[in-house]
Amino acid sequence: MSDLNKLTIAEARDALKKGDVTSVELTEACIGAIDAAGALNAFVHKTPDIALERAKAADARLKSGEEAPAMCGIPVGIKDLFCTQGVESQAASGILEGFKPEYESTVSQNLIDAGAVMLGKLNMDEFAMGSSNETSVYGNAVNPWKVDDRQLTPGGSSGGSASAVAADLCLAATGTDTGGSIRQPAALTGITGIKPTYGRCSRWGIIAFASSLDQAGPMTKNVRDAAIMLEAMCSHDPKDSTSADIPVPNFEAMLTGDIKGKVIGIPKEYRMDGMPEEVEKLWADGTAMLKDAGARIIDISLPHTKYALPAYYVIAPAEASSNLARYDGVRYGHRASLAKGEGIVDMYEKTRAEGFGHEVQRRVMVGTYVLSAGFYDAYYNRARRVRALIKRDFDEAFDQGVDAILTPATPGPAFGLGEMSEADPVEMYLQDVFTVTVNLAGLPGISVPAGLDKQGLPLGLQLIGRPWEEGDLLNVAYALEGAAGFVSKPEKWW
């Protein structure tokens, strides 16, 4: 078999089971692809030795006759936000320079237990704060999709994961999504990414950005793979008090493609001023495809949508300002060198000024401000109330019988690296406009590639599901994927 790195999880699983291929072969193909893809800057810490060791173990397990899990032997990349035992885990930040945890995050441990093979750590925006992967201390990852000679962002924060999966450097990757960090890069690179319901994946061992919003999820080449990998990542974890104690179903088995009678809501508030025509058309096309597949389409209203982005950019920085207080140079990571006579306050200030990039500093300052005495009610408490209203909007839609909600995933296609560097930060924040509502409401959301724009860049549609019903959501996405027939791949230039 050639180009083993181009296989999907499902294809590789079947080939492994049949004995047509070994995990070592798959892994070697990926390692080769990674080594040849330095220009994408997707993998920031490569772990070929660990990968081959786990691949051998997976091959032995597959051979043993034991019913091996679907992920057994599948080579994947892990976002740098996940703590991986003995392997650099830096959240793409200078402040965690050289940090190698002595523990493995629950999600990555679940993948290890399922026999998955870690190829290395993937680039991202620093502490998952960004939508272009340009805030990374390792430098930005690059989108394998390209227009002429313009290098494009893979999106963010899970930009390295998106780039690596789109470029076939690995079969799949983990991502995390606080305001759209799985779905936006998935849309910008033509892959599938699902953020499950808050509480589905344990947050234990994932470096925290905004605890009430952070969720892990898979980034894969198609919906079936997303179903397979999500099942392996989810678990109830007593080490995370916000982890849900509910059974994890066989998501793949729920992919029938039959969505007859399903009710799909189209929220009018997602029709934004200045939305590119192509995005609007894609959305309309997607709506028509679901209708053709037998779904009932209804117009719905989510009236508080316009307040979601401001509320998100109060709540997320507030939690981040507190979550990132631990990076103080005292116990691990970067510590500034001090001049004689300088004290603890100098150490904090210099360490954090040197260790954190500008976007992180900006959000820590915003978060500190909105929590401070005299502003707490005006900002943080008001944002919490807005959050409750946004959740209520969704609850009411679902109470009307809506099974899933279809929206664009992003306001547009991938943009040029560096293009936003001089822009108002709020312009970058607008990348999350369709995705943050889902995090604020704790719902599952999936981005499915649905077409190309006129430059030939991928565009994605987002489906939002009922809480805990990822299986149904994946099935609607599966139907959409089938109807859209998106098969384009970036032309290899790297």
Added chain:
Amino acid sequence: MLDHLAFETPKPTVIAGAREDWELVIGMEVHAQVSSKAKLFSGASTQFGAEPNANVAFVDAAMPGMLPVINEFCVEQAVRTGLGLKAEINLFSAFDRKNYFYPDLPQGYQISQLYHPIVGEGEIIVDMGPGIARRVRIERIHLEQDAGKSIHDMDPSMSFVDLNRTGVALMEIVSRPDIRGPEEAAAYVTKLRQILRYLGTCDGNMQNGNLRADVNVSVCRPGQYEKYMETQDFSHLGTRCEIKNMNSMRFIQAAIDYEARRQIAIVEDGGEVVQETRLYDPDKNETRSMRSKEEAHDYRYFPCPDLLPLEIEQAWVDGIKATLPELPDEKKARFVKDFGLSEYDAGVLTADTTNASFFEEVVGSTIGKLDELPLSPVYATTSDKPVGDFESIQSRDLGKLSANWVINELFGRLKKDDRDIADSPISPARLGQIVALIKKGDISGKIGKDVFEIAYTQDRDPEEIVETEGMKQVTDTGAIETAVDEVIAANPEQVEKAKQNPKLAGWFVGQVMKATGGKANPKAVNEIVAAKLGL
């Protein structure tokens, strides 16, 4: 449950300023370390005195991605404490983050309960002497994490941090400003500590820092406090200062006294007290400003997103309530009622449960040594084991007699040896034997003391001592009559005087006792002397 003993309210402390009199108003925030093997949000040990940084879980050190998980036992302990303070238990409570930077606070925030504490309003009856007590209202109790320890004196250029204490569970017990003087403040902490120890929710060890108090002090003119109590309007009271982190009863009193006088001097000079946090310096006996209200940290409290709100069930609370031990006020009232003790003696014996149990075992064993069977059950020590009938105990005066022996003889003797009651060389059963021997008339109280000393020092059984050493009282009236006759015959002048003044009969009794080596039954001697003298 027995009613509290009736009490009167004590007078507030009045300090005479240069111009007028001032009263003190004091509120306290006591930080009590929860007795628990593991920390509030991690499985790390809470053992005191371990090697630095030996008891530190990943979450205690705030390693990236680590999450807190509530220790259910600490919640149970807080609920138990709330129940012990007759407080409202909040079935819904929640944790908040209090944000500030310090090297011994690895997370950069302390997880606490600002907005929704687990325990609401309760009360403590602070004893200030027999029949006098102050009812101090408890505003709330919340659970929070302790910080670690910064060590600045080990190296000239570096500081060190020990995280063993980081994350240990504390209960912050907040009172209303109902304490009215330095002695009351110390008595408040003493009573609170006693209750916590009864409950087993905090060991109360102040030296190790397991019980620390922040003291809020203000002064007001007489009459103002009553207005505050009527309206709950703080504007009737003076501006308060908070004295941080006191861990000695003596220092609490001295600091309050100093601080009150400082504030009085300011106000009488026409100045204004500035609301601030102060530290007490025991070497100089003064309080010094730590930070003013303006310099106070902005802690940026917000709900901790890593933890769900704490929702507990009434049935669980009821289950804890069912296992509450008898508390100091109830025990003291029962000792007064059932054993006929003075309030003072009852207070001494109920100061801690070890004393109280010892005493009750003494009483219990005396009953076993007496012939009559108890009529109906008596509540036992701290358990439900009946020891006898309290009517009969009272009638026999056994409670009082036992209390005298425990408080005066045993405590005195233990103190002399610098021993604790827990390793008393004489068991409660043996002390009970002595009390029973006296009560039965086998030995006199005076002989009893000799028996006690032998039993205490030689680890012997009192009944055996009395037998072996021939210390049993002479109750044979014939023998006593002979002795009385002899004394009367030898002292005719005294006989005449005694007939004029019957009080002198005591002299004859003394002589007879002397002649019999103290072994004659004093009651019998008294009767025979009176009869022979024709009194």
